[in-house]
Ligand code: SF4
């Protein structure tokens with residue numbers, strides 16, 4: 014690949030990440046949900062004393078986080094179970110005491126409690142049965158803001174334009190299906206209006 018092509022790809026991927034961050038910037042409910050649960054999904058230490066962090070998406074460090082994140086571990090294929098084509102993955106630690114990286118919070122913080130799912134060529138958002146955070150909001154889904162759901166959905170459609178991210182989504186979708194780990198699934202319905210495709214509650218397994 015020529016230097017010019019590399020530069021063009023870098024701009025493309027960065028633009029996709031920036032658009033996804035923007036689309037996924039809506040709060041899940043009106044107000045600050047962290048006040049309901051003591052910022053449970055932002056805790057740094059698990060009950061067993063283990064340090065907690067979060068994985069970045071493939072290329073998210075390179076295109077969005079390199080200048081922001083200072084505390085991370087690099088997980089490699091040899092030591093951790095990663096999808097075969099992903100040779101390394103950034104596992105970052107945030108510092109709630111110094112304030113959330115709000116404007117730069119990673120995709121994983123923006124999408125939770127949704128996960129992207131791709132099955133038989135159809136994209137959906139799912140909530141898994143296995144929950145690490147036991148988010149209190151799972152019991153009051155009717156209060157979730159539609160703009161949050163739409164933004165997360167559209168953000169993932171953007172990110173799927175990056176082949177390695179699509180591969181990652183496909184890999185974990187297959188794992189999820191094999192483990193029967195889908196509790197709730199949201200599919201898109203209807204046509205796009207004003208560029209926003211409204212998602213609708215579809216089924217509860
Ligand atoms: S666990 Fe749920 S309610 Fe608590 S901060 Fe995370 S998303 Fe908000």
Ligand code: SF4
Nearest residue numbers: 055107113114118122
């Ligand atoms: S970046 Fe912010 S939202 Fe994400 S885990 Fe850290 S404190 Fe929570």
